[in-house]
Amino acid sequence: MPKPIPSKEEYLTRLIGRTEKDGDCLIWKGHTRPRKKGQLSYGRMSYVSDGRKTEYVHVISFELHNGRRVNPDLEIRHLCNNPKCVNPDHLLEGTSLENHLDSVRAGTYYSYFRDGPMSDF
Numbered sequence: 001m002p003k004p005i006p007s008k009e010e011y012l013t014r015l016i017g018r019t020e021k022d023g024d025c026l027i028w029k030g031h032t033r034p035r036k037k038g039q040l041s042y043g044r045m046s047y048v049s050d051g052r053k054t055e056y057v058h059v060i061s062f063e064l065h066n067g068r069r070v071n072p073d074l075e076i077r078h079l080c081n082n083p084k085c086v087n088p089d090h091l092l093e094g095t096s097l098e099n100h101l102d103s104v105r106a107g108t109y110y111s112y113f114r115d116g117p118m119s120d121f
């Protein structure tokens with residue numbers, strides 16, 4: 001028999017249980033994995049929703065607190081510019097462009113050509 005899907009409360013308990021408060025931020029202390037080499041690491045956690053196995057913890061936090069999925073055309077922005085923060089008050093849906101502009105303003109933007117394997121050319 002497949003394992004039962006955890007409730008919203010169980011997910012919240014798991015999520016909050018693996019964070020530490022830092023000012024207003026709730027910093028993820030669990031598993032992280034960068035999307036690409038050199039990029040920022042985002043926390044991930046197993047999460048069953050439409051058959052997904054793992055999801056970014058900031059996306060899970062947004063979905064649990066807002067009671068809905070993230071718009072598939074949008075990303076989750078960190079208003080605090082802390083990629084490991086899962087405080088729902090610091091998370092906002094936005095376009096990919098807005099998300100990139102946030103990181104440019106914060107000085108954390110990763111450019112494949114400027115910072116990646118092509119940077120020596």
Ligand SMILES: [Zn+2]
Nearest residue numbers: 025080085090
């Ligand atoms: Zn934060």
